[in-house]
Amino acid sequence: MTLAMLINGQPSKLLRADDRGLQYGDGLFETVLLAHGRVRFLDDHLRRLFAGCDRLGINAPDAATLRGEIAQVTAGRDRGVLKIIVTRGAGGRGYRPSNAMASTRVVALYPFNPSPQAGLRLRWCEIRLGRNARLAGIKHLNRLEQVLAQSEWQEGEADEGVMLDTEGEVVCATSANVFAVRDGVLVTPDLRFCGVQGVMRAQVLKAAARLRLTASEEPLWPHDLETASEVFITNAVRGIRSVASLDSLQWSETGVATRMANALSLSEP
């Protein structure tokens, strides 16, 4: 399934079973697009990865080493999905982390599977996201909530699901951030309690500033989507995708999403 994989710099598809990434989900990941032979927004992905290491107290890998491994795995490839996992490391038993532990690096390239460009059909997820400000924003490996969310529908029944937190705030789609246009203002959940600070989300917020479009990160509620004139979702691999429906809600506007995609020169790989 993988086109190439390096574990701690060595070609391998096997990891120590006592790695804390497996034992406790004690690590982080990044999913990055390789398009036209270039790794898109790599600096942003690495910045978030290292910020996550810092937040969890994981010894960050050497940046030059990691970049070298990424270059090796993507060499000669035109397109694909690059997945980077960094865990706290292997060994020991029990939750207590050791400061001395060397982190584990998994750098893998997967095939890119194009998805339809038409407006997406979304649904509300039943499972809620637990709130924990200490884990909010970073892309850690504790993802059971997203796994259960995606198992709520069969492939083909919907393109994505929108997740609320346990208090009913809108947070994200299962693997994308959510934006709404309301009275000409671009809004997106502030992710102070849960959700991932997406790389594409940050690019959209920066592009909005350049385009002089007012954008706001704030608490969002289902009502804010119900009253939106346009909705789109963002993901580092799939880009900016207009939303056509969310259960019974429907949108035909795609103007802001299109302006953003043009401003960011996004194109399918």
Next chain:
Amino acid sequence: MTLAMLINGQPSKLLRADDRGLQYGDGLFETVLLAHGRVRFLDDHLRRLFAGCDRLGINAPDAATLRGEIAQVTAGRDRGVLKIIVTRGAGGRGYRPSNAMASTRVVALYPFNPSPQAGLRLRWCEIRLGRNARLAGIKHLNRLEQVLAQSEWQEGEADEGVMLDTEGEVVCATSANVFAVRDGVLVTPDLRFCGVQGVMRAQVLKAAARLRLTASEEPLWPHDLETASEVFITNAVRGIRSVASLDSLQWSETGVATRMANALSLSEP
């Protein structure tokens, strides 16, 4: 570090790096005591493991196969800590689980490290537990909250930490359940939003019924510990342990904990 390890029945210490246990913490685990050559409360551990598989939609391993692997790993050993991990399986990319996936089994034996029998010194953890009823009770692999909790103190500064959820309810210790005696009644958090339904916790509740001691699973708040006459914590490996202090709170009573340990014929391995 491990004394023996089987992965899907084969002696190995390596796991496929595309296993969903690593990718998303998409799995479950059990930590079981091997004492005097016997695996303690194994039926209860397997029952919880299979209940967890059912809750997460993971294809449960064949029980006879798993029992055979446990017998193989513990054969000829007098004592140790048996750790069983079951993940949804390996392969694919993306959160969506496949129904057809065969689960992964890791069965490993670790050395048992005895800990002091004296009353434990506990502290309040700063990190809170996010609430999610869908994940409450089962022993899944998403354990970053516990990892961060245990990193709040240095080894030797305290024996355990008590965790509250985001609303301030008492839930558990980082790797144990919590009991308090209040006005002669045994109380323990009901774990409806988070925490693990411990195997030793269930044994204590059963023993209380046999001893005609009123016991109640209910929402517990810090005030309930502050006004308790006795506090103890329970864990399948370490048994029932009296608590001497929780930051500035102190207890000298150990009567109920002792009666429980006697009723369950618990002894150090």
